[in-house]
Amino acid sequence: MVTLQSKLPNVGTTIFTRMSAMAAECGAINLSQGFPDFEAPLGLREALARATMEGHNQYAPMAGLPALREQLAHQLQVTRGVRVNPDTEITVVPGATEGIYCAVMASVRSGDEVVVLDPCYDSYAPSIELAGGVAVHVPLSEDGFTPDWQRIRAAITSRTRMIMINTPHNPTGSTFTVQDMDELERLVEEHDLLVCSDEVYEHLVYDGKRHCSVLQWEGLRQRSFAHYSFGKTFSVTGWKTGYCVAPPALTAELRKVHQFVAFVAVTPVQQALADFLAAEPNYPQGLGAFYQAKRDLFIYALRDSRFAITPSSGTYFQLLDYSAITSTPDHQLCEQWTRELGVASIPISPFSQEPPERQVLRFCFAKSDEVLLQAAEILCKI
Ligand SMILES: Cc1ncc(COP(=O)(O)O)c(C=O)c1O
Structure with a gap:
């Protein structure tokens, strides 16, 4: 039997795959994986x-x-002024x-250090490791999950790339x-560093706040790879294009x-996106209000629950603090509630090297209002 010495010994099945599979198995309402349960705009599907x-x-x-690239340049000028x-x-x-992955592969050499802020999206550390680099994990502050600049500065060394x-x-x-x-x-x-800026939720920002992009700070723009996903913006995560x-x-x-990892993205999808953006250039700007209404509906429906809730500032994710309910670790509770209550969520500990203290x-x-209300009704009974 041929075996390989794993290049990613610590990587298993992702938490998204596990929780979505468990939700399907248990017939649970799936608020775990980040994808809409409603259709993408009709005009976009017709364009495809x-x-x-x-x-x-x-x-x-x-x-x-x-x-498509011309449409995107136009969008960046309109929405970010760049x-x-x-x-x-x-x-x-x-x-x-x-x-x-391509940005990391192009930039990071053996032994280079890359600072990641925990909890972080699960593809970052494996990309860094495959490039021969070392992910240096710095936790976000526990109260508002904001960057702790003192700790970030303390983590910079002469090897940080x-x-x-x-x-968001x-x-x-x-x-x-x-x-x-x-x-x-x-x-x-100061330290001559590159930035890999994941801005896939750029349009999902709430309460009158504005998205801050690395493209808008001249000193950052010169050193940054800024990443975007049509999957998030146009409710087509399965199209896997960004x-x-x-x-x-x-x-x-x-x-x-990129030319030796994938070479290209899918042609008809690109054509459809170009056509749709030409026909409806303001579509992305309406997303913030659309998702804020969903966030508010969900939070309002949970007003009599035992969860402590700080409204999400961006993305289509809402954290619910369950510390008044139980001290069960998040990954266990998540599985327990999927099985017993029929509502699936995602624990945040798998996104961090050190488990966060917050429960x-x-x-x-990103679900229909009916589904959100149904889930909230169950969660209110805990
Ligand atoms: C923070 C973050 N970055 C990147 C991605 C991946 O985007 P794509 O599906 O375009 O690869 C996701 C998807 O969930 C995400 O949440």
């Missing part, structure tokens, strides 16, 4: 059907369809996860402030990796 019927079925250019060259600074990729950030933040729903971005800019300039924005020299290196579970509110 049209794209395949009209013959957009062969390889796209490696960097992505020019028509000018981006679609030819040299935008690369369409098969999902933000692939974009992040990159810092990975994620705003999965799994906690926190967001970076202008002050956080200023701090980050000072830090990376894009990366980076200055020309960084983009050139990212593309060298919270993550619930996805």
Whole structure:
């Protein structure tokens, strides 16, 4: 029997796969994995059907369809006020996860350290390890899951190459402030670091706040790979398509990796996205209000529950603090409630090297109002 010495000995089946499988097995309401249970805009689905019927079925250019990259450059100018060259600074990729992997592969060498802020999305550390780097885990502050700049500074060494950030933040729903971005800019300039900025939930920001993108801080923009996902913005997570924005020299290196990992993203999907954005350029700007209404419905329906709730500032995730109910560890409680109550969520401890002290579970509110109300009714009975 041939065996391999694992390059990722600590990686097993992801928590998303496990909890979604358990939810299906138990017939539970699935508020675990982050995907909408409603359809993507009709115009977008029709555009995909049209794209395949009209013959957009062969390889796209490696960097992505020019028509889509032009739409994206226009969007970035309108929503973030930044000018981006679609030819040299935008690369369409098969999902933000692939974009992040390519950015890390292009930047990190053996022994380089990369600072990640825990809890963090589960693809970061394996990408760093596969590049031969070392993930240096720094916890976010436990109260509001915001960056603790003192601890981040203390973690920087002469080997630090990159810092990975994620705003709006999965799994906690926190967001970076202008002050956080200023701090980050000072830090990376002082230590000559690169930034891998995961902004896949850029449009899902609430209560009048604005998304802070690395593209809007000149000192950050020069050193950053900024990652976006059409899956999140257009409710098509299964289309696995995203894009990366980076200055020309960084983009050139990212593309060298991308062309041998995937080479291209799916052509008709790119064509459909380009057509849809041309027809409905304001669609992404309506998302914040749409998801804020869902967040508020969910929280209001839980007002008589025993959970402590701080409304999420961004993403489509809401943390519920269960410390007044039980001291059971989050991963156990999550499985117990999926089986016994029929509501599946996600524990946040698998996203951290050191288990966080806060007793919270993550619930996805990208679901129909009926499903959210049904889940809340069950959760109120605890
Ligand atoms: C923070 C974060 N980054 C990246 C991704 C992956 O995006 P994509 O499906 O485009 O690879 C997700 C998906 O859940 C996410 O939550």
